[in-house]
Each structure stands twice: as C-alpha cells, then as structure tokens.
Amino acid sequence: xxxxxxxxxxxxxxxxxxxxxxxxxxxxxxxxxxxxxxxxxxxxxxxxxxxxxxxxxxxxxxxxxxxxxxxxxxxxxxxxxxxxxxxxxxxxxxxxxxxxxxxxxxxxxxxxxxxxxxxxxxxxxxxxxxxxxxxxxxxxxxxxxxxxxxxxxxxxxxxxxxxxxxxxxxxxxxxxxxxxxxxxxxxxxxxxxxxxxxxxxxxxxxxxxxxxxxxxxxxxxxxxxxxxxxxxxxxxxxxxxx
Amino acid sequence: xxxxxxxxxxxxxxxxxxxxxxxxxxxxxxxxxxxxxxxxxxxxxxxxxxxxxxxxxxxxxxxxxxxxxxxxxxxxxxxxxxxxxxxxxxxxxxxxxxxxxxxxxxxxxxxxxxxxxxxxxxxxxxxxxxxxxxxxxxxxxxxxxxxxxxxxxxxxxxxxxxxxxxxxxxxxxxxxxxxxxxxxxxxxxxxxxxxxxxxxxxxxxxxxxxxxxxxxxxxxxxxxxxxxxxxxxxxxxxxxxxxxxxxxxxxxxxxxxxxxxxxxxxxxxxxxxxxxxxxxxxxxxxxxxxxxxxxxxxxxxxxxxxxxxxxxxxxxxxxxxxxxxxxxxxxxxxxxxxxxxxxxxxxxxxxxxxxxxxxxxxxxxxxx
Amino acid sequence: xxxxxxxxxxxxxxxxxxxxxxxxxxxxxxxxxxxxxxxxxxxxxxxxxxxxxxxxxxxxxxxxxxxxxxxxxxxxxxxxxxxxxxxxxxxxxxxxxxxxxxxxxxxxxxxxxxxxxxxxxxxxxxxxxxxxxxxxxxxxxxxxxxxxxxxxxxxxxxxxxxxxxxxxxxxxxxxxxxxxxxxxxxxxxxxxxxxxxxxxxxxxxxxxxxxxxxxxxxxxxxxxxxxxxxxxxxxxxxxxxxxxxxxxxxxxxxxxxxxxxxxxxxxxxxxxxxxxxxxxxxxxxxxxxxxxxxxxxxxxxxxxxxxxxxxxxxxxxxxxxxxxxxxxxxxxxxxxxxxxxxxxxxxxxxxxxxxxxxxxxxxxxxxxxxxxx
Numbered sequence: 001x002x003x004x005x006x007x008x009x010x011x012x013x014x015x016x017x018x019x020x021x022x023x024x025x026x027x028x029x030x031x032x033x034x035x036x037x038x039x040x041x042x043x044x045x046x047x048x049x050x051x052x053x054x055x056x057x058x059x060x061x062x063x064x065x066x067x068x069x070x071x072x073x074x075x076x077x078x079x080x081x082x083x084x085x086x087x088x089x090x091x092x093x094x095x096x097x098x099x100x101x102x103x104x105x106x107x108x109x110x111x112x113x114x115x116x117x118x119x120x121x122x123x124x125x126x127x128x129x130x131x132x133x134x135x136x137x138x139x140x141x142x143x144x145x146x147x148x149x150x151x152x153x154x155x156x157x158x159x160x161x162x163x164x165x166x167x168x169x170x171x172x173x174x175x176x177x178x179x180x181x182x183x184x185x186x187x188x189x190x191x192x193x194x195x196x197x198x199x200x201x202x203x204x205x206x207x208x209x210x211x212x213x214x215x216x217x218x219x220x221x222x223x224x225x226x227x228x229x230x231x232x233x234x235x236x237x238x239x240x241x242x
Numbered sequence: 243x244x245x246x247x248x249x250x251x252x253x254x255x256x257x258x259x260x261x262x263x264x265x266x267x268x269x270x271x272x273x274x275x276x277x278x279x280x281x282x283x284x285x286x287x288x289x290x291x292x293x294x295x296x297x298x299x300x301x302x303x304x305x306x307x308x309x310x311x312x313x314x315x316x317x318x319x320x321x322x323x324x325x326x327x328x329x330x331x332x333x334x335x336x337x338x339x340x341x342x343x344x345x346x347x348x349x350x351x352x353x354x355x356x357x358x359x360x361x362x363x364x365x366x367x368x369x370x371x372x373x374x375x376x377x378x379x380x381x382x383x384x385x386x387x388x389x390x391x392x393x394x395x396x397x398x399x400x401x402x403x404x405x406x407x408x409x410x411x412x413x414x415x416x417x418x419x420x421x422x423x424x425x426x427x428x429x430x431x432x433x434x435x436x437x438x439x440x441x442x443x444x445x446x447x448x449x450x451x452x453x454x455x456x457x458x459x460x461x462x463x464x465x466x467x468x469x470x471x472x473x474x475x476x477x478x479x480x481x482x483x484x485x486x487x488x489x490x491x492x493x494x495x496x497x498x499x500x501x502x503x504x505x506x507x508x509x510x511x512x513x514x515x516x517x518x519x520x521x522x523x524x525x526x527x528x529x530x531x532x533x534x535x536x537x538x539x540x541x542x543x544x545x546x547x548x549x550x551x552x553x554x555x556x557x558x559x560x561x562x563x564x565x566x567x568x569x570x571x572x573x574x575x576x577x578x579x580x581x582x583x584x585x586x587x588x589x590x591x592x593x594x595x596x597x598x599x600x601x602x603x604x605x606x607x608x609x610x
Numbered sequence: 611x612x613x614x615x616x617x618x619x620x621x622x623x624x625x626x627x628x629x630x631x632x633x634x635x636x637x638x639x640x641x642x643x644x645x646x647x648x649x650x651x652x653x654x655x656x657x658x659x660x661x662x663x664x665x666x667x668x669x670x671x672x673x674x675x676x677x678x679x680x681x682x683x684x685x686x687x688x689x690x691x692x693x694x695x696x697x698x699x700x701x702x703x704x705x706x707x708x709x710x711x712x713x714x715x716x717x718x719x720x721x722x723x724x725x726x727x728x729x730x731x732x733x734x735x736x737x738x739x740x741x742x743x744x745x746x747x748x749x750x751x752x753x754x755x756x757x758x759x760x761x762x763x764x765x766x767x768x769x770x771x772x773x774x775x776x777x778x779x780x781x782x783x784x785x786x787x788x789x790x791x792x793x794x795x796x797x798x799x800x801x802x803x804x805x806x807x808x809x810x811x812x813x814x815x816x817x818x819x820x821x822x823x824x825x826x827x828x829x830x831x832x833x834x835x836x837x838x839x840x841x842x843x844x845x846x847x848x849x850x851x852x853x854x855x856x857x858x859x860x861x862x863x864x865x866x867x868x869x870x871x872x873x874x875x876x877x878x879x880x881x882x883x884x885x886x887x888x889x890x891x892x893x894x895x896x897x898x899x900x901x902x903x904x905x906x907x908x909x910x911x912x913x914x915x916x917x918x919x920x921x922x923x924x925x926x927x928x929x930x931x932x933x934x935x936x937x938x939x940x941x942x943x944x945x946x947x948x949x950x951x952x953x954x955x956x957x958x959x960x961x962x963x964x965x966x967x968x969x970x971x972x973x974x975x976x977x978x979x980x981x982x983x
Contacts, residue, residue, distance in 0.1 A: 053826050054982060055822065055825045055826055055981060055983065056982065056983050057982055057983065074981075074982055075828055075830075075981075076828075078826055078827055078828040079828040081826070083826040085819060085822055085823060087818075087819035087822075088819070089818075089819045089820045089822060089823035090823070091620070091624065091820060093623075093624050093627050094624065094627075098620070101616070102617075102620045103823075105612070105613060105615075105616025105617075105619075106613050106617065106827050106829045107827060108612070108828075134627075260898075260899060262902075263898065263899050263903075266902050266906045267902075269906070270906050270909070273906075273910060274909065274910075277910065277913055277914065277928075278913075280928070281913075281914065281924050281925060281927075281928035282914070282919050282924065282928075283736070283919060283923050283924070285735070285736055285739065285923055286923055287923045288922060288923070289922055290922065305773075327780075331780065331950060332946065332950050332951070332952040332953070332956045333952075333956055334946050334952070334956070337922070350771055350773070354771050355771070355773075355774060356774070357774045357776060358773060358774070358775050358776070359776045360777045361778045361780055362777065362778070362779055362780065363781060364779035364781050364785055365781050365789070365790055365945050365949040366790050367653075367779070367782055367786065367787050367790055368652040368787070368790075369920055370779050370785065371779075371785055374777040374779075375743050377775070378775050378777075379743075381773050384773065385770075385772065388771045389770045389771055398718065398724050398725070398726055398749055398753055399723070399724070399725050399726070399749075400725075400728045400746060400749050401726060401727055402729075402742050402745070402746075403727070403728065403729045403730070404730050404732035404738055405729055405730065405731060405732060406732055406733050407733050407735055407738070408732065409735075410732055410735030411735055412735050412736060414732075414733055414735065415733055415734045415735060415736075427905070431905075432898075435897070435898045435901065436898065439898060443817075519630060520630065521628070521630065521631075522810075522814075522898065522901075523628075523631060523810055523814065523897065524628075524631055524634065526897070527631065527634040527635075527638075527806065530802070530806065530901075530905070531634060531642065531802075532638065534905075535642055535646060536646075539649045539650055540645075540646075540649050544650075544918055545650055545652065546652075546654065546734060546737055548655075548657070549651050549652075549653045549654060549655050549656060550651065551648050554645065554649050568702060571733055572700070572702070575733050576700050576733075578700050578701075582697075582700050582701050
C-alpha cells in the first residue's frame with residue numbers, strides 16, 4: 001500500500017433514481033488518522049459510509065478500503081473494518097457478555113480470545129456489575145460505549161463510526177472521544193461522521209459534505225484559516241449557507 | 243380536531259404506502275372467495291376406484307358400467323387378487339375397491355341374492371362413508387330395474403325441498419365465513435400489530451406525550467382499518483352477488499349495520515391484544531393462533547357446530563364470529579329481518595362493549 | 611462451522627428469553643391440537659329435526675318413530691302448523707322438517723304410493739346432501755317394512771332379487787373422524803409455527819437495525835442463514851414429536867408406518883417451509899408485511915391441501931395447482947404413513963417432490979438474501 005492510504009475514494013457516486021445522494025466525492029484517509037466526515041442531516045454522509053463498508057454498491061466511481069475494492073472485494077473489506085451504526089445495533093435481548101461472545105464469534109475469534117477480550121473490555125468500560133444484564137436495560141451512553149468496543153473486538157484496521165455520540169450527555173461524549181483517541185493511538189484508523197462541530201476540532205482532518213458533495217477538506221486549523229472563521233461551527237455555517 | 247385529522251391522515255399514508263400489504267389486503271378476500279367458489283368443495287366427485295371382479299360375467303360388467311357412468315366415480319384400475327387391495331390403498335390414489343363375489347350372476351339367478359363388498363379407504367371417514375352410500379344407491383336402483391316386473395310394492399316417496407340454497411352450492415356456505423375471517427383479520431390482527439409496532443419502535447411514547455388524548459391516538463390508529471374492513475366487506479358482497487349469483491335476500495342496510503358492529507368488536511379485540519403484548523411477534527402469534535384458528539374452526543364456518551362435542555359447542559358461544567356468521571347467513575340467505583336475529587345481535591353488542599371496556603381499562607393501567 | 615454455532619446459540623437464547631413467545635410456541639399448539647381436532651369434523655349428527663303430522667294415524671306415528679329411533683336425528687320438535695315451522699327454520703332452530711300430509715295412511719292403502727314433504731336447510735350444501743341421504747334411508751327402510759307385511763299375505767313365489775352390499779371401512783373401522791383430522795391439524799401447526807417464526811425473524815433484525823451490523827461482518831450468507839434457520843428446524847421437529855405423542859396418548863391415533871420415515875420426511879419438509887419463510891423475509895421491510903404475506907399464502911395452501919376437503923373433488927385446474935403446494939404432500943404423507951402404514955416406496959413421489967421444493971426454495975432464499983444493496 002503506497003503512500004499509507006487506507007481509504008482511497010475517487011469520484012464515488014450513489015444515485016437513487018435521478019437523485020445523487022453522493023455526488024462524485026474524492027478523498028484519501030491515511031493510516032492511524034482520525035478522519036471526521038461532517039455534514040448536515042441528509043447531506044449524504046451515511047450513504048457514503050455505507051458504500052465504503054461494503055453494504056451499498058456505488059453507482060459509479062472508484063474506492064479502495066484497506067486495499068480492497070468496494071465493488072469486487074466487499075467481503076474482504078468487512079474482515080478489516082469495524083462499524084458502529086447510527087442506530088444502536090446490539091441485541092437488546094442478550095446480555096453484555098453474550099453480545100460480546102456473539103460478535104466475537106462471527107468475526108472468527110477463538111473462545112479463548114473472546115474470553116480475554118471480554119474481560120478486558122468489561123473492565124475498561126466499568127461494566128462488571130452489569131456484565132450479565134440484558135443490554136436493553138442499560139442507559140444509552142453505556143450502550144454506545146459498549147457498541148464502540150464491540151466494533152473494535154477483532155482489531156480492525158479501520159473503524160467506521162456513524163454519529164456515535166448522538167443523544168448522549170457531554171460527559172459521556174468526552175469519555176467517548178477518549179476511547180477514540182486510544183484506538184487511534186494503537187494504530188486504528190477512525191472514520192467518524194458527526195454533526196457536532198465541536199467534535200470536529202478533535203479530528204486530525206475533516207471533510208464537510210453539502211448536498212452530496214465534499215465542499216471542504218483539510219485539518220480543522222487549515223479550514224478555519226481558509227474560511228476566516230474562529231471555530232468549526234462558523235466554518236460549517238458559512239459553507240452550508242453557500 | 244384538526245390535529246386528530248392530521249393524525250388519521252398519517253395512518254392512512256402508512257397503510258397506502260405499503261403496496262405489498264395493501265395488495266394482499268384486497269387480494270386476499272378475492273382469492274379466497276374465488277377458491278371457495280370454484281375450487282373447494284366437500285362433495286365427492288370423480289373418485290378413483292378399483293374393481294376386483296371374481297366373476298367377470300354379464301351382470302358384473304353391467305354393474306361396473308353403471309358405476310363408471312356416474313359422475314361420482316371413475317374406475318381407475320382392475321385388480322386380480324385380494325392381496326393387491328392393500329397395495330393400491332397404500333399408494334393413496336384409489337379410495338375404494340369393489341369386490342364382486344365368485345359366480346355373481348349364477349348366485350343372483352339361483353339364490354336371488356349375490357354379494358358385493360365395498361371396501362373403502364376410511365382414513366378419510368367422510369369420503370369413505372359417502373362413497374359407500376353412493377355405490378349403495380346405484381346398486382339399489384339397479385336392483386329395482388331388475389325387479390320391476392315382479393314387485394308390487396308400497397312406496398312412500400320423499401319430496402325433498404332444499405331451501406335457501408336449492409343447488410347446494412358450497413359457496414353459499416363459505417361466503418359468510420370468508421367475510422367473517424377477512425374482517426377479523428384486517429380488524430383485529432392488523433390493529434394489534436400496528437399498535438404494538440409503535441410500541442416496539444418507541445413512537446408510541448411520542449404520540450402519548452403529544453397533545454392528542456390517548457383515546458384519540460387509539461381511535462386514530464384503528465380508523466383506517468375500519469375503512470379498509472368496510473371496503474373489503476363490500477367487495478366480498480359484490481363478488482358473491484355478481485360472480486356466484488348469490489342473492490342477498492334481506493336488507494343490505496341491516497347487513498351493513500351488523501358488519502360495522504362486528505368490525506368494531508374485532509377492533510376492540512385487536513386493541514386488547516396490543517395492550518398485553520410488547521412485541522409485534524407476540525401480538526401476531528396471539529392473534530393468529532389464539533384468534534384466527536378458533537375463528538376458522540369453531541365458528542361454524544367450515545365445520546358444523548352441532549356435530550362437535552358438547553364442551554366445544556359451549557366454548558363456541560364465546561366466539562363473536564359464530565354469532566356474526568349466524569347473522570349474515572340469516573340476512574343474506576334466509577332474508578330475515580331483525581326480529582329473527584335480535585338475540586344474536588344483542589350478544590354481539592354485549593361482547594363488543596365488554597371488549598371495549600376491558601381494553602380501555604388495560605390501556606389506562608399501562609399508561610400509569 | 612464455528613461461526614454457525616455462535617449464531618445458533620444466540621438464536622436459542624433469544625427465543626427462550628422471550629417469555630411472551632414461549633407459551634405461544636409450545637403451549638398454544640398443543641392446546642389447539644387437542645381442541646381443534648375435536649372441532650374439525652364433517653360428520654353430520656345431532657340434526658335439528660322437526661315434523662308436522664297432519665294425519666295423526668298409526669302409520670304416521672310409526673314413521674315419526676322411525677326418525678326418533680335414528681341416532682342422527684336427536685332433537686325432535688313437533689310443530690302444529692307450517693307457519694310456525696317455517697319461522698323456526700328461519701331462526702335456525704330446525705334444519706330438517708318433515709311434513710306428513712292429511713289422509714296419509716288412507717291414501718297409502720288405496721294407492722300404494724304416497725308423497726312426503728321434506729324441507730332441508732341447504733345453506734351448508736354438503737350437510738344438506740347427507741341429511742337427505744339419511745332421510746331417504748329411513749323412508750326406504752319404512753317402505754321395506756310395509757313390503758314385508760304385504761309380502762307375508764301375498765304370493766310368496768315372487769321373490770325379488772337382492773344385491774347385498776357389505777361396506778368395509780379399512781384403516782378406520784369406526785369411521786372416527788379424529789383419526790383423520792389429528793395428523794392433518796398437526797401438519798397445520800408445524801407448518802404455521804415454523805413459517806411465521808422464520809418469516810418474521812430476519813425482518814425483525816432488519817427492523818431493529820441489527821441486520822446491518824451483521825451485514826458489515828465478514829460472515830458468509832450461507833453461514834448466517836443456516837445458523838438462523840436451524841433453531842426453527844429444531845422447534846419444528848420438536849412440535850412434531852410432541853404432536854405425535856399427544857396423537858397417540860389422547861386420540862389413540864395409530865402409527866402403523868415407520869416413525870423414522872415420518873421424521874425423515876418432516877425434516878425435509880420443514881426445510882421447504884423455512885426456505886419460504888426466509889424468502890418472504892428477504893422481500894419485506896416490516897414484520898407486519900412479512901406476517902401478512904405469510905398468512906396469505908398459508909391460508910391458500912391450507913385450503914388447497916386436502917386437509918379439510920378432498921382434492922379429488924376439485925376441478926382439474928385446481929388439482930393441478932395443488933401440485934405446487936408443499937402442505938398437500940405433508941398432509942398426504944402424514945396420513946399415509948400414520949394411518950395406512952405406507953412405506954418408503956409408497957411415499958417416494960412425495961418425498962422427491964418435497965426435496966426438490968426444498969432445494970429450490972432455499973436456493974432462492976440464499977440467492978435473494980443480499981448483504982449488499
């Protein structure tokens with residue numbers, strides 16, 4: 001993999017009928033980077049992400065994730081990525097431990113590995129007391145953190161987070177970002193969508209999508225300079241208003 | 243009120259956008275009526291039978307021809323040995339074997355008596371019994387032909403008049419049943435699932451904290467289904483009148499009122515189910531296994547209630563569908579007015595009130 | 611293989627954790643088998659019978675007595691006039707009405723021939739037909755009696771010819787309807803439970819969003835599907851077992867054929883149903899839809915299966931349609947093996963068609979399940 005890019009997208013497009021949900025976007029993400037994928041609701045963030053994780057076939061363009069082609073090698077991509085969806089997608093009617101075991105199992109971890117991972121993970125999240133509680137009974141913040149940890153179970157090269165902090169309190173958000181940093185420090189590339197502009201400041205680089213197109217791309221600092229704004233929020237407002 | 247209408251509109255959108263369900267909602271009654279009208283009958287026609295003829299003489303041949311000429315039977319094969327009977331039955335196609343004794347004609351001439359065994363595959367007792375009766379009838383007729391010169395006999399001839407359904411069409415019997423089932427399905431099952439769905443997806447809470455009163459939420463949810471049920475009922479009645487020439491003897495107005503009453507009772511049942519189930523799956527299984535099967539089997543739709551064991555006859559009384567079927571049969575086929583069915587109507591009304599009160603109570607408890 | 615085990619484990623946990631569903635899966639079917647098998651009968655008995663006797667002679671009383679003695683007509687009501695009798699029929703209080711005319715006895719003696727008025731409520735056409743047969747039999751028997759009386763006094767040399775018929779009811783000598791219905795109802799329950807559970811299962815994950823999470827994992831389609839469906843296969847086989855035991859203990863239905871053959875066939879049959887369920891699941895977005903479509907096809911399949919009404923009586927086109935109905939084959943095999951003791955070669959055609967069906971349905975289901983849109 002030359003020049004260390006783990007995600008390469010060129011002119012990636014998704015059409016729904018006549019409507020271009022994602023309109024010829026091009027960008028690269030480097031290994032170990034925290035890449036913020038910003039945009040208003042309906043700008044096409046989730047659609048773009050779904051193409052990258054191999055559950056939606058692009059209409060046209062090219063993209064490689066972890067060195068594999070999104071058109072032909074979707075299943076290989078899936079071995080190398082983790083994904084945390086916008087909607088909470090663990091099983092409410094399974095316990096914390098059972099969820100970990102299940103997802104570990106389908107990613108092909110051995111029993112021993114699963115056991116070790118589960119112990120570490122539960123301890124790190126401070127979930128010892130509720131390890132055998134049904135996930136449905138946990139507060140949202142805990143669920144989100146668990147969800148993120150589960151997506152990292154199989155040590156993926158890249159983890160895709162779709163609005164991971166939607167609806168949680170500021171303290172939990174803070175803790176969540178600490179977890180993201182930790183993962184990035186261990187070499188995992190993080191691809192995160194959000195519409196909290198303060199979170200954009202935490203990213204190494206961000207792109208901003210408006211109406212299916214990437215209108216800005218760069219480090220938060222560079223973008224602030226480019227748009228002559230004090231913070232990312234202003235950058236975003238300037239862009240969104242055109 | 244304006245908010246309420248908006249809410250009902252939303253419910254209609256939900257239903258009409260779901261093309262697949264809508265297709266089935268209207269396709270189902272049509273398909274079922276067609277099947278019952280054209281394909282399904284519990285009469286006997288063209289039953290395959292086999293013959294084991296130990297005599298092979300003129301008379302047995304004549305009898306075989308008589309039987310083969312009847313529309314009830316077609317002679318599928320001749321077998322030679324008793325042993326073969328078991329084998330043909332096990333294959334399943336042949337339902338009866340006629341076994342003529344040895345020297346049939348000779349016995350008939352000399353002894354004035356000869357014997358045929360009618361061996362039937364009685365795994366289906368109803369068919370077996372009917373086959374046996376029909377063969378018997380053909381033989382009695384033949385016997386009378388043989389005897390016509392010699393007997394002087396007294397004869398009482400029953401003049402049978404089949405009332406309400408002179409051609410004995412099975413569709414007459416099934417239309418009221420199909421109508422009942424469809425109304426039950428649309429009203430009870432669909433409502434219970436659609437309410438539970440909002441609960442499962444968490445949107446129910448949103449509706450309940452909105453300025454809409456809980457009762458409005460519920461009425462709004464069930465209203466579209468009343469509408470759909472009524473349309474279905476109309477389609478069924480039109481089909482039966484125009485395709486099966488099934489008359490509506492009584493008042494259409496009365497039929498409409500009674501149908502609405504039944505629809506409301508089914509809706510109340512649906513709401514009741516939704517108050518006791520938390521997932522759509524549970525709601526569906528309860529409506530399906532707890533509601534639909536008993537409605538099909540214990541309402542007199544297919545199987546006559548009077549032939550059931552006593553405990554089941556008693557249980558059948560608590561099934562609203564039973565009363566509704568009596569009512570529509572009365573109105574459509576017998577042409578009766580309210581004076582003949584007020585008792586059934588009253589029972590249905592009482593049940594409806596009971597279901598509504600119960601579900602309102604349950605619903606309130608859940609909210610607190 | 612290991613992956614499949616994880617899925618199976620998860621599915622079982624979810625099934626057994628759902629306290630609302632458990633009784634529905636296991637208790638309700640048993641109740642239904644017990645109750646509905648008793649209800650499903652086309653036998654016509656306890657006929658509501660009424661008569662108007664305008665003659666009041668010894669012959670008319672003797673005729674009524676004949677009806678009274680029959681086991682089919684157990685409710686006898688006498689009506690003073692035709693108007694009252696008609697009203698009773700409208701109310702549904704009487705289904706068969708016998709009207710004995712004035713001077714019945716006198717006319718019979720003078721003319722040796724007489725008519726009787728019979729009115730039958732024919733809304734249930736099939737039952738009316740049978741009721742008519744019963745009435746005719748009784749009247750014929752009555753004729754025979756008069757004949758006998760007459761023959762004793764008249765010339766004994768004229769002896770009529772009699773063709774004697776001996777009805778033999780094989781496999782079910784007492785014409786017990788339950789023996790026939792229990793295997794059928796069992797088919798119904800096994801089919802419905804497995805179809806609805808499997809049909810709703812994957813849509814449910816779609817609806818709550820967990821399916822997407824599964825789709826981004828490298829799991830193979832076939833692994834996921836096998837893992838998902840296996841628990842329902844087990845439940846189906848479990849239901850069959852419970853049903854067979856109940857059939858034996860409660861209804862005393864015989865098991866003449868080989869139990870192993872029954873299980874072999876059912877194990878393939880359930881695959882067909884699961885394939886159909888999965889196929890439905892793939893083409894629907896909500897559980898409500900899935901359930902609705904499943905219900906639509908089950909009703910048609912059941913009606914066209916020969917479970918309640920004989921297939922032979924259907925018109926040709928309808929009989930051809932039933933060839934595509936898996937439930938038909940299960941009903942046939944169940945009754946053949948249990949009640950007649952049919953063996954492997956007897957059910958080979960059904961077995962073959964079912965296996966083919968299973969292959970096609972599951973092929974379609976796997977093909978139509980898409981991890982990627």
